[in-house]
Amino acid sequence: MRHRIAVVGSGPAGLTFARVLHRHGYPVAILERDPGPDARPPGGTLDLHEGLGQLALDKAGLLAEYQALSRPEGQAMRILDADGTVLRDWQPRPDDRANPEIDRRQLRDLLIGPLDVQWGRGVTQVVPGTRDGVRVHFADGRQETFDLVVGADGAWSRIRPAVSSVTPV
Ligand SMILES: Cc1cc2nc3c(=O)[nH]c(=O)nc-3n(C[C@H](O)[C@H](O)[C@H](O)COP(=O)(O)OP(=O)(O)OC[C@H]3O[C@@H](n4cnc5c(N)ncnc54)[C@H](O)[C@@H]3O)c2cc1C
Numbered sequence: 001m002r003h004r005i006a007v008v009g010s011g012p013a014g015l016t017f018a019r020v021l022h023r024h025g026y027p028v029a030i031l032e033r034d035p036g037p038d039a040r041p042p043g044g045t046l047d048l049h050e051g052l053g054q055l056a057l058d059k060a061g062l063l064a065e066y067q068a069l070s071r072p073e074g075q076a077m078r079i080l081d082a083d084g085t086v087l088r089d090w091q092p093r094p095d096d097r098a099n100p101e102i103d104r105r106q107l108r109d110l111l112i113g114p115l116d117v118q119w120g121r122g123v124t125q126v127v128p129g130t131r132d133g134v135r136v137h138f139a140d141g142r143q144e145t146f147d148l149v150v151g152a153d154g155a156w157s158r159i160r161p162a163v164s165s166v167t168p169v
Pocket residue numbers: 008009010011012013014031032033034044045046047048053121122123124152153154155156157158
């Protein structure tokens with residue numbers, strides 16, 4: 001039997017997780033509150049680090065495409081104290097491509113690829129442990145049940161309260 005899997009949120013985390021599952025043959029419902037992919041400005045560029053964001057893209061089978069789309073930028077960095085004393089000074093090698101930057105829109109489009117995002121599906125809460133599985137409540141009053149729900153809906157997650165009482169500060 002196929003498990004019914006939902007990912008709430010189509011940010012970098014939700015889409016990357018969904019692509020990894022898709023690569024392994026698991027269908028995923030991606031539930032996103034925004035009414036469409038260009039509902040709001042995508043924000044600045046992201047630099048993805050070796051062994052972190054790049055590792056996740058590798059697991060999704062997208063590392064080579066990320067490397068082709070991204071560019072080294074702002075690789076040098078200094079940390080100074082209040083008096084201007086240099087505490088750390090990172091200078092890149094001429095061929096350094098450790099943390100290249102990618103435009104968020106390009107990263108999103110790369111991640112979405114074959115995935116089918118359900119836009120305009122804001123989640124208000126989830127109720128785990130019902131007889132049919134995890135019940136997802138939507139802002140429009142509808143409800144749907146899944147076997148597994150993954151919260152990737154950012155800092156103010158509506159999923160997190162189902163597993164933790166911690167609130168953002
Ligand atoms: C100025 C700035 C610069 C940054 N630079 C970098 C960088 O260079 N490199 C880096 O790795 N990180 C950077 N970050 C951090 C990075 O943006 C976040 O770590 C990343 O966006 C988190 O991804 P996410 O998918 O967990 O959440 P989000 O990006 O917050 O995505 C959450 C998604 O869930 C949706 N959603 C929210 N609530 C609901 C709901 N109730 N129902 C359905 N959908 C919902 C949202 O619409 C959104 O699409 C930066 C952050 C900022 C603010």
